[in-house]
Amino acid sequence: MGLIEKFFALLEPQHWGVHPDDHKRPAADAPLRSLPLPERLYIPLQQHIGAAARPIVLVGQSVLKGQLLAEAQGATSAAIHASTSGTVAAIGDVTAPHPSGLPFAAITLAADGDDRWADTGTAVDPFALPPPEVARRVAAAGVVGLGGATFPSALKLGLGLKAEIHTLIINGGECEPYLSCDDRLMRDFATETVDGIRIMLHATGAKQALVGIEDNKPEAIAAMTAAAQGYSEIAIRPVPARYPMGSEKHLFSELTGTEVPADGRTTDLGALVHNVGTAWAVHEALRNNRPLVERIVTVNGGAVARPGNIRVPVGALVEDVLAFVGLREEPARLVMGGPMMGSLLPHRRVPVVKGSSGILALTAVEAAGFDPGPCIRCSSCVRACPVGLLPLEMSARIANGDLDGAVAFGLKDCIACGCCSFVCPSRIPLVHYFNHAKGELAAQGRAQLRNEAAKRLVAARAERLERDAREKAEVAARRKAERAAAKAAEAARSAAASSEATT
Amino acid sequence: MIAAILSLTLLGAVLGFGLGIAAKKFAVETDARVAEIAALMPGSNCGQCGFPGCAGAAAAIAEGSATVTVCPPGGKALAGALAAKLGISIDLSGVADAGPKIAAIAEEICIGCCRCVKECPTDAIVGAAKQIHAVMREACTGCGNCIDRCPTEAMKMEPVPVTLQHWVWPKPVVTEAEPSWA
Amino acid sequence: MISESASLAAAAPIASPHAHAGGRVSLVMLKVMAALAPATLFGFWLYGWPAIHLWLITVLFALLGEAFSLRVMGRRALPVLMDGSALLTGWLLALSLPPWAPWWIGATGGLFATIVAKQLFGGLGQNLFNPAMVARVALLISFPVAMTQWTAPLPLGSAGAPDFIHGLQITLGGLGAKSQLDAVSSATLLGHAKTELSRGLDLFHSLAGEHAPTLSPVGARAGSLGETSALLIAAGGIAMIFMGLISWHIPLAMLAAIAVPAAIGHAVDPARHLDAASHVLSGAAMLGAFFIATDYVTSPNTRTGQLVFGAGCGFLTWVIRTWGGYPEGVAFAVLLMNALTPAIDRLLKPRIYGRDRKGRPREPAP
């Protein structure tokens, strides 16, 4: 840090983020429950970042729990497994748990009620396996980041191996209000999670693991500390509860004191960040040969009668989950994920996916929808932004259609954490503006690529037509030449004949 | 008197020189602008705008003899992008646009005549004689040139379906706040 | 299949976050007014009915100006009026006027503040300059006499204080009605010091007696409503800091930037320069530091920018008070710094995570 930087840091300590009411209890303290097996499961083919998986089962085929339904295709993808035993009833579109309400492809499974596991082979000691083999098994189990980003975990492990990382950061921050699925996991499955962390250390070759847990979860910290006893390479690190502490880069900075350079990744600095849920899933995959077919989902919100954490098979409908916990009143908003970054659900008939950390049924008061007013330049958003952006300037430019102006103000660094909208007294939908602008820019980028491709195709066609024409001309010329030659020969012959005749 | 004449002459020379340079600079800028605009155009040279190809339309737009809404395949999206590039504001709400469209072939009635294949500026249609043709979605620019060529009317322009991957958040609609003190 | 059920959400999706800290613009304005209330009420008591009438008129005309502008633009006035910003603008303007000024001062000022200084710029959030201060300066330049006729405090209920009707006469009748009360006309501390200095009298002589600076903090001396009780204004301001409405940066920087040069000046030549305490505690320094300069719309966004802004306001205030043509300089200083706010905002952007101050990606730590 230069002298000037130090001076500014003194003037403006980075008091980033916000302290929302966490609403985590009583849901976090309620014992873990399991969702009764629904009759039908709708298992989407795309529950991860990257390409959708390719189905390898046929309609009508009967499958066992944990059987591979669709295999990963392409470099970035993840396998999908059956969450219960039953028959494949359909392969087709269902509504995605996405605000657009658009459909995506899913395999519909009619459960037979036995919930019988497929024979997934015998477990071996993961520490006896070479690291790439561990990553392969993690990939085969369809494990993706359970913190919400759903990046295929095996790829990340491989990335860690390649980048020669020294530190594994385990994200148990769970900074989103209302959510407690990671809290519950760490309380109830601390040993398994710690084992998963050890396997990940082995798989990446990292020397140490730092588990960051927000200090509003003392029980989880205690459980994890107890479980990590005897493993000196794993350190449990309580971090202050502040949103968005669970953001990969912010947790990294909190634990290491350094910043990830813009456009860079934590791996550039020798660290890899994984969610605690992912550690548990890795444990399940390696020790029990169990693919990722269920997860812990926090069901919470003012409209929920019995909030708490539920083990839900992937593909169960939100409707089923809500029916299980009961509703106290008609929710004003249904959200998948946390209230700060979660997405609005179009309706209840959408499936729970691997990345679903929570289902929130919020009352009108909680959702706090108000009509926006003009920006009063109070700079609350500037102080709240954990990235150091000027949300008011960016949104004003986007409102005027000046996307480039917003980019100049740092739009691309925005992590859509929602702190700015959360504090704005004018209730300006700042994140909505940013979502719109980012989407627009991406669409423009795609159009640009398309145009370039079209121009290449036009050029190729022009070349082809020219080549065709040239070839035709050549053929014609050759024929002409041949004809001329033949004629000449003929003429020569007849001339010779006539001369012969005359001599 | 002489001093005045001299100074005026000098002034004229300097200004003329300046203007000359400015004109040159400006000319360069126009070229650059035409190139920038051409980069935005679909580039299929379909000719629906009435200009000889996309480059011709780009030049016309740059010099102002064509409006930004001249390109039918580009639609509203292109018009908006062009207006932004030229720094002008236009009201696009009147421009009818059902979103981008691409060609699709009704396979049951395609007779495999190859006429559309010959027409496509980007070679987006594959097919050989007496075989059912198909449009490669990624390559079709939606120029619509093939539609009229089809003897059986198997060719249709269909809207590009919005998918999860391509969905874009709409711009927030701001309504006036209701009175409230709390 | 379950994709068929059409949904409202698809038509108008709502983006995250699905929670809010709870603030509202109207609430913010309400809290600022609450912080302003003690000093205002004290001022009412000190200057009696004419001050109350003037305050009402100013606020009323500020609201009328806002409503009028909105109606001209074809917008509904009520929802916007309810945000409280026009009321606050009128209030702040009223606090900066001579309490016994005639009604048309308040009326013109109120209209000017909301119509010209606010709505012509595009309404709440769009104005470059603080509307109350723009109106005050416009009044000062247009009506220098009415704007510099100060009265000595004549608390409500004390002997000779005008009653309701008489107060109305003073406010509506202007100078004529007031002339019967010649005895009470007075000058502010800063005005008095400036006049006497220009007459060649040094401060040791001019400040003896009724203009003793020590009376400033409690307000027992001539001035506008908002100038009289520096302590109550400061208390309201500090309450705003604790409520999280404003930060300490602008007020502290501004007061320090008045006090430090004043102290130096006083040390060098006490006969020509008032001491720091008098500077800070008199005139509109407190009101300016806590309520005027901290106006969200016209002050910078970042802490660093706010420090620069506050310091600029303070220093300019001192410069204008010391060398300028007017005894008081807060309004001019704030307006000058308002003009610089966009530049300050551009130069002192917050540092983006993972980037240096210039926006380049940071070098990875070795």
Ligand code: SF4
């Ligand atoms: S959403 Fe973006 S701009 Fe808003 S606080 Fe988060 S990072 Fe900053």
Ligand code: SF4
């Ligand atoms: S929080 Fe809202 S009102 Fe305040 S500056 Fe940011 S956008 Fe404007």
